[in-house]
Structures are given as structure tokens and as C-alpha cells.
Amino acid sequence: xxxxxxxxxxxxxxxxxxxxxxxxxxxxxxxxxxxxxxxxxxxxxxxxxxxxxxxxxxxxxxxxxxxxxxxxxxxxxxxxxxxxxxxxxxxxxxxxxxxxxx
Numbered sequence: 001x002x003x004x005x006x007x008x009x010x011x012x013x014x015x016x017x018x019x020x021x022x023x024x025x026x027x028x029x030x031x032x033x034x035x036x037x038x039x040x041x042x043x044x045x046x047x048x049x050x051x052x053x054x055x056x057x058x059x060x061x062x063x064x065x066x067x068x069x070x071x072x073x074x075x076x077x078x079x080x081x082x083x084x085x086x087x088x089x090x091x092x093x094x095x096x097x098x099x100x101x102x
Contacts, residue, residue, distance in 0.1 A: 015086030033069035
């Protein structure tokens with residue numbers, strides 16, 4: 001079973017460049033753990049400095065395996081520190097394809 005994870009991040013305006021730089025490091029780490037990034041968007045209307053990432057995961061427990069990959073990475077603590085400094089809010093939603101989407 002594949003599930004999609006939709007992550008909405010409200011990034012501090014002063015931290016957007018730093019956030020994007022650290023995401024370039026995070027993506028290969030979690031993709032090595034099996035996550036697949038399907039889309040990454042920065043809103044240009046609405047609440048500015050909002051980032052939306054869409055990931056394919058094997059199942060609901062796959063979230064924990066990706067986080068563990070970041071935590072155990074040699075640069076994990078630095079990466080987590082940058083996220084803590086640059087992100088003000090994070091919302092994670094799991095979803096399955098709608099029956100009308102093929």
C-alpha cells in the first residue's frame with residue numbers, strides 16, 4: 001500500500017534560503033530510506049513563505065523510518081537545528097488517491 005504524505009510548512013521569512021538549502025540535503029537522505037518526493041512548491045499567493053511537499057511513502061510507519069534516517073545521519077543534529085530555526089509550523093496529512101483519479 002502506498003500513501004501520500006502532504007506536508008505544509010510555514011517558513012520564517014528570514015529563514016527561507018536556509019530552509020531550501022537544508023531541504024537539498026534532506027531529500028537524498030529520506031529518498032535513500034525509500035521516500036519519494038513527488039512535488040515541492042512555494043506558495044506565491046496566500047500565506048507567503050509556505051512550502052508544500054508531496055511525498056510517496058510505503059505505509060504510515062514509513063514516516064518514522066525517514067525521520068530516523070535524518071536523526072541517525074552524521075549531520076542530523078545540524079539539519080534538525082536548521083529546521084527548528086527556520087520553520088514556524090508544520091502540518092502533516094496522509095492521503096490516498098481519490099476514486100476518480102487514475
